[in-house]
Amino acid sequence: xxxxxxxxxxxxxxxxxxxxxxxxxxxxxxxxxxxxxxxxxxxxxxxxxxxxxxxxxxxxxxxxxxxxxxxxxxxxxxxxxxxxxxxxxxxxxxxxxxxxxxxxxxxxxxxxxxxxxxxxxxxxxxxxxxxxxxxxxxxxxxxxxxxxxxxxxxxxxxxxxxxxxxxxxxxxxxxxxxxxxxxxxxxxxxxxxxxxxxxxxxxxxxxxxxxxxxxxxxxxxxxxxxxxxxxxxxxxxxxxxxxxxxxxxxxxxxxxxxxxxxxxxxxxxxxxxxxxxxxxxxxxxxxxxxxxxxxxxxxxxxxxxxxxxxxxxxxxxxxxxxxxxxxxxxxxxxxxxxxxxxxxxxxxxxxxxxxx
Numbered sequence: 001x002x003x004x005x006x007x008x009x010x011x012x013x014x015x016x017x018x019x020x021x022x023x024x025x026x027x028x029x030x031x032x033x034x035x036x037x038x039x040x041x042x043x044x045x046x047x048x049x050x051x052x053x054x055x056x057x058x059x060x061x062x063x064x065x066x067x068x069x070x071x072x073x074x075x076x077x078x079x080x081x082x083x084x085x086x087x088x089x090x091x092x093x094x095x096x097x098x099x100x101x102x103x104x105x106x107x108x109x110x111x112x113x114x115x116x117x118x119x120x121x122x123x124x125x126x127x128x129x130x131x132x133x134x135x136x137x138x139x140x141x142x143x144x145x146x147x148x149x150x151x152x153x154x155x156x157x158x159x160x161x162x163x164x165x166x167x168x169x170x171x172x173x174x175x176x177x178x179x180x181x182x183x184x185x186x187x188x189x190x191x192x193x194x195x196x197x198x199x200x201x202x203x204x205x206x207x208x209x210x211x212x213x214x215x216x217x218x219x220x221x222x223x224x225x226x227x228x229x230x231x232x233x234x235x236x237x238x239x240x241x242x243x244x245x246x247x248x249x250x251x252x253x254x255x256x257x258x259x260x261x262x263x264x265x266x267x268x269x270x271x272x273x274x275x276x277x278x279x280x281x282x283x284x285x286x287x288x289x290x291x292x293x294x295x296x297x298x299x300x301x302x303x304x305x306x307x308x309x310x311x312x313x314x315x316x317x318x319x320x321x322x323x324x325x326x327x328x329x330x331x332x333x334x335x336x337x338x339x340x341x342x343x344x345x346x347x348x349x350x351x352x353x354x355x356x
Contacts, residue, residue, distance in 0.1 A: 037088030078134030239301025258320035
């Protein structure tokens with residue numbers, strides 16, 4: 001294959017892209033400290049840049065550096081990228097030994113087919129297998145358990161990895177059936193496309209993970225603004241917004257909705273007798289107990305102090321009274337450990353029904 005552009009120029013452009021995107025990853029690491037993985041992905045980009053630099057110096061430096069070390073750095077970039085993706089997902093990488101074995105295998109293969117039985121074709125075939133493996137692992141990690149809100153941005157990051165795996169497969173089949181070029185820098189179209197794929201992956205990971213992190217951060221901030229910091233249920237503002245939506249929905253569907261106002265009896269005695277920490281523990285346990293007995297579509301929030309509210313869509317007065325009595329009995333039967341003593345609480349529940 002005759003190169004349609006100078007391959008060293010393509011490599012230099014890829015090096016520049018890797019350094020730029022790696023630096024962007026480091027900036028994100030310093031700004032988005034609640035997210036892991038940016039440091040490892042930055043290391044992957046710099047490893048790719050170092051490997052590309054050694055490849056570009058082929059002929060001017062020893063073959064050990066431009067062949068063995070260069071390709072080892074490229075494989076290391078894939079391994080670090082996978083580890084970084086898992087860290088970003090807050091998933092611990094359990095199989096580090098296979099990844100280390102992959103790097104050892106790359107070094108051994110390139111050493112053997114450089115010094116013992118020189119063969120560029122064997123080196124290319126083996127590296128394509130490694131590329132398919134690493135690209136496949138990265139794309140699988142990105143797409144696994146992606147929630148609806150993040151499926152599109154994570155899919156956009158995974159797309160270049162999937163294309164890269166497919167390209168490595170095509171190149172493997174081609175070199176399996178056809179003679180390899182005399183030198184790697186005479187690889188022509190295949191080598192140029194390989195560099196372009198690397199650029200796409202670099203750019204997609206740098207911009208994509210930054211976008212996903214900011215989207216997650218915005219979601220977490222919004223959730224914190226709508227969640228009671230102690231009980232982790234809706235606060236007053238969030239409950240009122242949800243109640244307005246559920247009531248509007250009930251009117252459209254011509255159904256009833258019931259409202260519960262739950263007040264913990266003599267709660268001040270708990271704070272005075274056991275301390276505010278004990279009072280907080282009572283509120284947390286109470287919220288868990290009630291939340292476990294409500295339906296997914298029901299609304300539940302802390303209105304203030306020891307007052308809680310529940311909204312029950314498609315529930316008439318009888319259904320609300322049955323649920324209220326079940327809650328009252330369950331709460332009364334529950335004992336809460338407060339220091340060296342146990343304590344039980346009772347509640348008063350008021351019911352209001354909105355009829356269509």
